[in-house]
Amino acid sequence: MDELARRWGARFRTLRNADVAEADGLTLVKPRTYMNLSGAAVQAAMARGRVRPEGLLVVHDDLDLPLGRVRFKRDGGAGGQRGVQDVIARIGPGFDRLKIGISRPPQGWTTENWVLSRFREDERTLVERVVAAAADAVERRRGDGWDAACAWANGQDLAAPDAAPDTAAGG
DSSP, X not given: OHHHHHHHTOOOEEOXXXXXXXXXXXXXXXXXXXXGGHHHHHHHHXXXXXXXXXXXXXXXXXXXXXXXXXXXXXSOOOTTOHHHHHHHHHHXXXXXXXXXXXXXXXXXXXXXXXXXXXXXXXXXXXXXXXXXXXXHHHHHHHHHOHHHHHHHHTTOOTTSTTOOOOOTTTO
């Protein structure tokens, strides 16, 4: 969300349970609640903006995708992601998601500690590329539509040697 706000010249303001920025007819929302309770902030922002679930894109981490991958998904379950589960409980499953891979925890790590940990220093460049690719994906979804955005984002592996997001086609 920060990268999109930066690109679009938007500034976040703090509301009751979220930081919100508006730019070019879109609202960016960063819940200030515990991630497992994200649904309250999303639901409140949707009510304020009169947004229907099909107009929502939730961007979230995904343990089942390796670091370096982003993937669009439409509708469906939470896949174990508790923040998404809370959004589904509050508004239903009929919204789009952009999943950002963080990989499974290494042996000896709990899932909770893994998702709350910082990325390693040697992952910094990859994480920066992933953030840029995720923002590109959101922009492509908006400009080129769902199918084109999925075709572009879902096939990339930014962790592959010499991989970089293809930004030539509108990202």
